[in-house]
Amino acid sequence: MKAIFAALAVFSAQLVAAHYTIPDLIANGTTFADWLYVRETENHYSNAPITDVNSTEFRCYELDMDGTPGQTSIATVEAGSTIGFKANDDFYHPGYFDVYMSPASPAANSPEAGTGQTWFKVWEDLPTFENGQLSFPLETSDQFTFTIPKNLPSGQYLIRAEQIALHVASTYGGAQFYVSCAQVNVVNGGDGTPGPLVSIPGVYTGYEPGILINIYNLPEDYPGYTAPGPAVWSG
Ligand SMILES: *[C@@H]1O[C@H](CO)[C@@H](O)[C@H](O)[C@H]1NC(C)=O
Ligand SMILES: *[C@@H]1O[C@H](CO)[C@@H](O)[C@H](O)[C@H]1NC(C)=O
Ligand SMILES: [Cu+2]
Numbered sequence: 001m002k003a004i005f006a007a008l009a010v011f012s013a014q015l016v017a018a019h020y021t022i023p024d025l026i027a028n029g030t031t032f033a034d035w036l037y038v039r040e041t042e043n044h045y046s047n048a049p050i051t052d053v054n055s056t057e058f059r060c061y062e063l064d065m066d067g068t069p070g071q072t073s074i075a076t077v078e079a080g081s082t083i084g085f086k087a088n089d090d091f092y093h094p095g096y097f098d099v100y101m102s103p104a105s106p107a108a109n110s111p112e113a114g115t116g117q118t119w120f121k122v123w124e125d126l127p128t129f130e131n132g133q134l135s136f137p138l139e140t141s142d143q144f145t146f147t148i149p150k151n152l153p154s155g156q157y158l159i160r161a162e163q164i165a166l167h168v169a170s171t172y173g174g175a176q177f178y179v180s181c182a183q184v185n186v187v188n189g190g191d192g193t194p195g196p197l198v199s200i201p202g203v204y205t206g207y208e209p210g211i212l213i214n215i216y217n218l219p220e221d222y223p224g225y226t227a228p229g230p231a232v233w234s235g
Contacts, residue, residue, distance in 0.1 A: 027084075095165040101159050
């Protein structure tokens with residue numbers, strides 16, 4: 001009997017642990033090694049999501065908030081080029097995706113980078129709404145790409161990838177956030193002024209209609225998915 005309970009406990013622990021991380025930066029058509037340019041996250045072993053939108057960890061979820069930045073390399077990327085992120089599994093949870101960037105002062109590999117109201121959104125992927133149902137095109141993919149705005153000023157930045165998984169988001173705190181931050185040096189940039197600027201944490205309360213939502217039981221008059229956070233700055 002005891003053995004059966006132990007086996008069940010292990011089995012359910014594995015079910016709970018069946019999530020993912022986002023360890024790879026894609027740049028210049030190459031997918032780079034795990035945690036080379038992306039700060040290693042605290043869930044690198046458990047793959048578990050963050051659910052507290054107010055915690056300091058919500059920013060980049062580093063394994064060690066002080067040590068990890070310095071242990072992570074900085075990738076040179078060109079403004080206007082296509083970059084992306086790759087997960088360690090398909091993004092099989094239904095959700096919304098976005099990417100934020102922040103100028104990184106004093107450097108992309110310093111713990112202070114991104115701690116102010118300095119973040120702006122550069123890309124998003126919304127669930128589509130058709131025939132009364134949401135659908136999630138990236139569910140069967142383990143990666144996504146986007147363009148670094150051509151007019152983004154040159155310099156060091158953090159790039160924060162986020163999926164807000166919505167499969168158990170019908171109660172407060174249920175949405176699962178999968179996040180990680182890449183460290184980059186943007187070259188050949190322009191003279192744009194990115195915005196609107198937000199703080200992370202601080203950008204969400206967790207009560208937004210795109211975060212606190214029952215995707216399996218939408219209201220009769222549902223208008224389609226509303227993205228949380230600021231509008232995308234495309235440069
Ligand atoms: C991407 O290509 C640019 C231009 O050739 C180069 O400067 C940069 O180092 C490359 N970045 C990476 C991460 O390989
Ligand atoms: C996070 O902060 C927001 C805004 O202050 C608040 O409404 C919410 O209840 C907080 N959530 C948690 C889990 O502390
Ligand atoms: Cu999961």
